[in-house]
Amino acid sequence: MFGGYLPSNYLPIVVFIIIAIAFGAGTIVAGYLVRPKKTYPEKLSPYESGMKPFSDARTPFPMRYYIIAMLFVLFDIEVVFLYPWAVVFNKIGLYGLIEMMLFIAILLVGYFYAWKKGALEWD
Amino acid sequence: MLSFLFFYLAGVTVISSLLVISLRNIVYSVLALLVAFIHIAGLYLLLNAEFIAAIQIVVYAGAILIFYLFGVMFFSTNLKAKVIHHQYPIAIIIGLFILGEFIVAIYSSTFSMNRGEYTVQKIAEAGNTETIGMLLYGVYLLPVEIASLILLVAMIGAIFLAKRELKT
Amino acid sequence: MEIGLKILVPLIEISVVLGIVLFHVAYITYFERKILSHMQDRLGPMEVGPHGLLQPIADGLKLFFKEDIIPAGADKIIFSIAPIIVLVPALIGFAVIPFAKESITIFGLTFKPFITDINIGILYIFAFASIGAYGVILGGWASNSKYALLGGLRAGAQMVSYELALGLSIIGVLLLSQSLSMVQIVEAQNRIWFVLLQPVAFVIYVICAVAETNRLPFDMPEAESELVAGFFTEYSGMRFSFFFLAEYANMILVSCIAAILFLGGWHAPFKFLEFIPPTIWFILKVYFILFFFIWIRGTLPRVRYDQLMKFGWKVMIPLSLANIIVTSIVLYIVRG
Numbered sequence: 001m002f003g004g005y006l007p008s009n010y011l012p013i014v015v016f017i018i019i020a021i022a023f024g025a026g027t028i029v030a031g032y033l034v035r036p037k038k039t040y041p042e043k044l045s046p047y048e049s050g051m052k053p054f055s056d057a058r059t060p061f062p063m064r065y066y067i068i069a070m071l072f073v074l075f076d077i078e079v080v081f082l083y084p085w086a087v088v089f090n091k092i093g094l095y096g097l098i099e100m101m102l103f104i105a106i107l108l109v110g111y112f113y114a115w116k117k118g119a120l121e122w123d
Numbered sequence: 124m125l126s127f128l129f130f131y132l133a134g135v136t137v138i139s140s141l142l143v144i145s146l147r148n149i150v151y152s153v154l155a156l157l158v159a160f161i162h163i164a165g166l167y168l169l170l171n172a173e174f175i176a177a178i179q180i181v182v183y184a185g186a187i188l189i190f191y192l193f194g195v196m197f198f199s200t201n202l203k204a205k206v207i208h209h210q211y212p213i214a215i216i217i218g219l220f221i222l223g224e225f226i227v228a229i230y231s232s233t234f235s236m237n238r239g240e241y242t243v244q245k246i247a248e249a250g251n252t253e254t255i256g257m258l259l260y261g262v263y264l265l266p267v268e269i270a271s272l273i274l275l276v277a278m279i280g281a282i283f284l285a286k287r288e289l290k291t
Numbered sequence: 292m293e294i295g296l297k298i299l300v301p302l303i304e305i306s307v308v309l310g311i312v313l314f315h316v317a318y319i320t321y322f323e324r325k326i327l328s329h330m331q332d333r334l335g336p337m338e339v340g341p342h343g344l345l346q347p348i349a350d351g352l353k354l355f356f357k358e359d360i361i362p363a364g365a366d367k368i369i370f371s372i373a374p375i376i377v378l379v380p381a382l383i384g385f386a387v388i389p390f391a392k393e394s395i396t397i398f399g400l401t402f403k404p405f406i407t408d409i410n411i412g413i414l415y416i417f418a419f420a421s422i423g424a425y426g427v428i429l430g431g432w433a434s435n436s437k438y439a440l441l442g443g444l445r446a447g448a449q450m451v452s453y454e455l456a457l458g459l460s461i462i463g464v465l466l467l468s469q470s471l472s473m474v475q476i477v478e479a480q481n482r483i484w485f486v487l488l489q490p491v492a493f494v495i496y497v498i499c500a501v502a503e504t505n506r507l508p509f510d511m512p513e514a515e516s517e518l519v520a521g522f523f524t525e526y527s528g529m530r531f532s533f534f535f536l537a538e539y540a541n542m543i544l545v546s547c548i549a550a551i552l553f554l555g556g557w558h559a560p561f562k563f564l565e566f567i568p569p570t571i572w573f574i575l576k577v578y579f580i581l582f583f584f585i586w587i588r589g590t591l592p593r594v595r596y597d598q599l600m601k602f603g604w605k606v607m608i609p610l611s612l613a614n615i616i617v618t619s620i621v622l623y624i625v626r627g
Contacts, residue, residue: 061197074277150369180421189425
């Protein structure tokens with residue numbers, strides 16, 4: 001049913017992830033047994049410099065964060081293309097070099113467009 | 124062992140994907156999608172595609188889903204949008220269409236033993252990332268450049284749409 | 292038996308690494324307080340143990356026994372798991388760090404100087420580091436507090452922005468090492484450390500690493516003077532300490548990566564210094580970078596958030612792209 005080998009190098013990573021989650025959850029659960037639980041409304045109210053909280057805490061925020069996240073996705077994909085390129089750089093010769101220069105140049109067009117339109121500005 | 128891992132990963136992927144579309148709280152949906160993406164990366168690992176597994180997490184979990192999260196937080200705090208339910212019929216039709224496409228694709232592909240030039244042994248010798256690099260920057264020169272153009276179009280389109288907001 | 296041994300050795304290694312990392316995390320907080328104090332002509336912690344050496348243990352115990360408050364109106368589930376989402380990626384990154392040169396054999400069991408060596412080591416660390424951002428954003432969102440929400444948003448945007456330049460800066464190293472495996476990157480620096488061949492990339496990496504770990508002068512997400520404590524304003528007790536643990540574990544992790552990618556890992560700087568064990572060299576390098584982190588915290592003022600984002604997008608990203616272009620062209624000419 002499955003061709004190939006079990007990537008056994010990754011097994012310790014899986015074990016590590018499980019241990020790390022168990023460590024985190026275990027510490028909190030163990031703490032739950034010993035720590036005090038005395039709550040009253042004033043203690044539970046969110047911090048707002050000593051005042052009673054007013055209006056919804058989930059306030060609207062600028063669209064810029066959203067745009068930055070969007071630009072990040074696009075650039076991240078570009079970075080991902082660079083990894084396999086860097087690893088085989090010695091083998092692919094001039095073609096590979098020119099191809100990547102073209103790739104970066106095309107994305108720089110978008111980058112400078114974003115710059116010019118003020119997507120990278122914060123005020 | 125392999126089958127167990129496969130069924131675990133596939134099972135969690137399916138369950139968390141179902142949770143993504145059925146959970147009421149949209150932030151929980153994002154978290155369920157995160158779980159699904161990580162388990163899909165595990166499935167890639169089982170297929171010995173370690174580079175794709177890493178990219179699955181870097182791009183989907185680390186970038187696209189962060190973008191969703193910002194989007195969800197942005198729209199849930201800024202617009203107080205109501206959940207739209209009258210799109211069900213259209214969604215079901217599109218879903219069935221895609222399902223049909225998958226079934227056709229699966230049945231028309233041959234699960235034969237000859238798997239072309241790149242066998243597991245060959246990739247293991249050359250290295251997964253290296254093989255992908257050689258192919259991307261050798262045989263598939265043009266598609267890579269087209270990919271960069273698509274990214275450019277996406278970037279310009281996104282900024283164009285957001286331009287009005289940026290001015291204010 | 293085969294499979295038992297296969298599990299046992301990594302289990303021991305993971306426990307040892309986890310223990311060492313947590314120990315160093317605890318003592319980095321101590322060193323930070325001590326170094327900062329002495330930079331400001333103070334003494335720092337002195338009461339608990341000689342020269343306050345037991346202070347981290349006292350702090351840990353105190354936090355463990357503190358009440359764990361979930362604020363009213365908070366999203367309980369996400370509020371509870373956000374600290375774990377932050378902590379786990381910070382810890383598991385250490386799985387691929389090579390601490391020394393050779394394996395050691397104890398009781399017939401061979402322990403490699405790393406938990407595992409995978410072909411995509413550096414990508415693996417980045418992949419999981421990017422998941423840490425969820426914990427920060429969601430922790431801020433779930434708290435039902437304005438400060439926490441703003442801190443989480445700022446942290447998210449800052450982390451993703453600097454992640455780009457960070458990813459781009461190491462491409463130069465990968466061009467030289469021709470591998471993504473941490474072990475092979477160290478071995479590629481047999482003759483010359485990459486910091487000498489990639490000084491620009493090193494500077495970019497260190498700046499981005501400071502920003503990624505939300506340290507001063509880039510600690511905008513938790514800027515005390517504007518946002519109380521940023522995304523973990525509402526956290527207390529053990530969950531609060533997880534954000535702290537994660538911050539310091541991440542600091543050690545990025546220092547380890549800097550030592551491996553740029554400072555030659557466990558390689559000695561000169562041939563005649565090779566009598567000092569490789570592990571000592573590795574630890575020295577990591578502590579050198581950690582000291583640098585604490586040093587700039589004691590020296591530099593915090594920048595403004597708009598300056599930080601502009602700097603990331605308008606300086607670091609073009610600079611790292613230029614570094615890649617120059618490096619690849621020079622490499623092509625040199626290697627013919």
